Amino acid sequence: MKRNIGSKPALYPMPVIVVGAMDGDEPTWTLVAHTGIPSHGKIMVSLAAVHFINGCIKQTGALSVNVVDESWLDRADFCGSVSGARESKAEVFAWTAGEAGAPLVDDAKLSMECRVEDVYEVDRFENFVCSVAGTYADDAVLTEDGKVDVAALRPVLFEMPTYTYLRTGEKIADCLSFSRVRAAEAANE
Numbered sequence: 001m002k003r004n005i006g007s008k009p010a011l012y013p014m015p016v017i018v019v020g021a022m023d024g025d026e027p028t029w030t031l032v033a034h035t036g037i038p039s040h041g042k043i044m045v046s047l048a049a050v051h052f053i054n055g056c057i058k059q060t061g062a063l064s065v066n067v068v069d070e071s072w073l074d075r076a077d078f079c080g081s082v083s084g085a086r087e088s089k090a091e092v093f094a095w096t097a098g099e100a101g102a103p104l105v106d107d108a109k110l111s112m113e114c115r116v117e118d119v120y121e122v123d124r125f126e127n128f129v130c131s132v133a134g135t136y137a138d139d140a141v142l143t144e145d146g147k148v149d150v151a152a153l154r155p156v157l158f159e160m161p162t163y164t165y166l167r168t169g170e171k172i173a174d175c176l177s178f179s180r181v182r183a184a185e186a187a188n189e
Helices: 052-060 070-079 177-188
Strands: 017-023 026-032 035-039 042-048 062-067 095-097 103-105 110-122 125-137 157-159 164-166
Touching (some): 026 070, 026 103, 042 110
Antiparallel strands (some): 035 042, 157 164
């Protein structure tokens, strides 16, 4: 039997990302685990309104989404513990400017450069709805046909209620494969 545990957003775990934006001539970074996909052409990054980086994003209209793997999790975690208003985080990562001007973490095997299309404030969070200007992927995490191989990428996941990082799991099956098996079984009956 299920019991009501209250009003909780129980959609975790979520991929851990580092958001990058330019603060004048240098980058600033923050750790984020509140992201979403409102459509196939847009992503959403949700940040508490008090974050320093929000002003930088609004000023430039661009941000980067850098998917964290275990090899640089320690530096990503640091970016979530220090405010850019009090301490520069420009030197935490080697970076490259994307075509739209957002800083991309060089160690990230997958980065998306985004243009901010709209900002919605909900419950003291600013939700940046963005178009993806470019997706940059290391060859090591791409399949032969150019798609991201999540098993090779191995993104770190964040679980909110316990504030823990998790490893990405194993593949269970291909999407819609169960319905194909059911259809084949029904055809044989």
